[in-house]
Amino acid sequence: VDETYIMVKPDGVQRGLVGEVISRFEKKGFKLTGLKLFQCPRDLAEEHYKDLKAKPFFPKLIKYITSGPVVCMAWEGVGVVASARKLIGATDPLQAEPGTIRGDLAVQTGRNVVHGSDSPENGKREIGKAFDALLRYYHLLNLSDMITNLALWFKEGEICEWTPAVAQWLRE
Ligand code: GTP
Ligand code: MG
DSSP states (O other), rough: OEEEEEEEOHHHHHHTTTTHHHHHHHHOOEEEEEEEOOOOOOHHHHHGGGTTTTTTHHHHHHHHSSOEEEEEEEOTTTHHHHHHHHHHHHSSSSTBBBTTTHHHHHGGGGGGEEEEOHHHHOOOOHHHHGGHHHHHHHHTOOOHHHHHHOSSSSTTOOOOOOOOOHHHHOOO
16 A cells, blocks of 8 residues: 655644644544654754755755654555645645645745645655664664664654554455
8 A cells, every 4th residue: 555654844743733634644544654753853853854955945944844743644545745846735735736735734934834745755865764674673783874764754663553443444
């Protein structure tokens, strides 16, 4: 199954929007498999957004993401990566459609409340579940750089496998 990393950014936490964001994914019918409140260290923020390193707004972005606690989530479901991006809406909240999280709850790109993985590969990289065996090995050898490369936001044991009782009412 597909999995995506969703994060309520510090503005979302400060503004009391954590429940609202979780609720939208719950109501849609995706499965929550990981959830924590977390103060993101600078090196992790830089690794997470490394593709944007050359952008002029990169320092501001790192300051924003590390400015207060974030809520880290892993969500699972067929097609969840692309669907979550639709639920979240366009990067610029003024361009995001009403009905999306950013379209309903934000006004500026630099304070756009939530992150969602942009591809299944990045979903796996950001959550890390796919690499459990390799991660255990890296932990044994204390290879912390290798560990952050493989599993950005969740450690071993933080992802929970479970079967929702409503599964049969979501899919035929
Ligand atoms: P994420 O889900 O957070 O990755 O957003 P995205 O995929 O919609 O956009 P992208 O990956 O291109 O940019 C990552 C984040 O950088 C955005 O969500 C914004 O918070 C921030 N960002 C992007 N462009 C700008 C910009 O022009 N100015 C500022 N201040 N921040 C930006
Ligand atoms: Mg992105």
